[in-house]
């Protein structure tokens with residue numbers, strides 16, 4: 001197993017010159033700074049679902065490996081039967097079936113029975129569909145004209161031997177496993193899964209399974225972030241809940257740095273008295289407090305703890321969710337070996353009115369209506385978790401003062 005180079009202490013530095021950094025510049029900073037931090041291993045394809053290829057894969061064998069029939073019917077040499085016919089053609093005894101090829105000679109002017117998937121015997125080049133013929137035990141009759149090569153899948157028509165099949169960085173899906181098997185690749189070199197730790201912070205936060213005092217709230221972020229990580233295809237690691245206590249938080253981060261390759265914390269990421277995530281990262285000299293020109297969002301605290309990248313997300317669940325989706329997800333992909341790729345959005349008509357103020361990009365909780373238009377949640381209040389639950393995606397409204405009206409094109413980012 002090979003170990004990748006560590007991240008640099010200043011990897012989360014943002015370009016200077018902004019009071020509030022635009023989202024695209026923050027993403028660009030992540031793109032240039034983050035490289036794969038996971039090792040590699042070789043796995044049989046049966047255990048490789050969801051893994052990320054660590055090397056390009058080329059075909060060890062052509063697909064299909066030999067010319068074969070696409071239908072049940074009869075194989076002939078097209079040049080023997082020019083014109084419209086009708087023709088009556090003698091059959092050679094025997095047949096070519098899948099897994100049981102016909103190995104005899106086929107003299108000119110003869111046909112041979114052939115079944116779907118069977119190797120096309122030497123001496124014939126065209127297959128007649130059974131339904132287009134009438135046959136008895138010794139001969140078949142059909143009308144021309146014949147199309148040479150009809151109903152035959154050529155050797156290598158999908159992939160030739162040595163052709164590139166899947167690129168490094170591809171996350172293997174069921175259909176990719178089919179492709180690998182078909183081209184004779186039974187094991188693959190993949191990255192070890194990126195383990196992402198999730199840690200909640202706050203004196204007011206308690207586990208949903210525990211009784212809550214009147215001044216306490218339930219930990220909504222941890223189940224949410226752990227589930228987001230699993231949904232993105234990474235390995236979630238539950239690092240629990242810690243109070244606003246610097247020593248306790250440091251101890252838990254130490255543990256997290258052992259158990260995870262990347263850590264998402266929520267809460268305590270600003271610059272207040274009880275914002276211990278940012279304070280601890282500051283002590284390592286790696287802290288960058290990101291002030292992103294976006295809504296929802298507050299400072300994000302990014303840094304390294306024992307070499308492990310930490311994304312200090314805001315405590316507010318809506319902001320934590322959106323910041324995780326917009327920043328942590330592409331960052332995790334880059335760290336996992338998948339390479340830099342942002343989610344694909346699509347343009348839909350707005351089904352809402354919204355007055356945009358200057359200076360901030362906004363991500364609205366949204367869902368598509370029956371006409372394919374984007375509706376947004378009635379309240380933009382960042383404490384409204386029900387709006388997050390109602391939404392199936394975000395409407396991404398770029399910075400700039402303007403009035404967005406029904407029918408205007410907007411970008412929808414599905415979750």
Ligand code: AMP
Nearest residue numbers: 200202218219220221267268314315316
């Ligand atoms: P903070 O970022 O720590 O200032 O927290 C911002 C807001 O998010 C506060 O109202 C917190 O009570 C709330 N909050 C912090 N952590 C969580 C959590 N794990 N679940 C739900 N709300 C939280």
Ligand code: MG
Nearest residue numbers: 202267268315
């Ligand atoms: Mg807090």
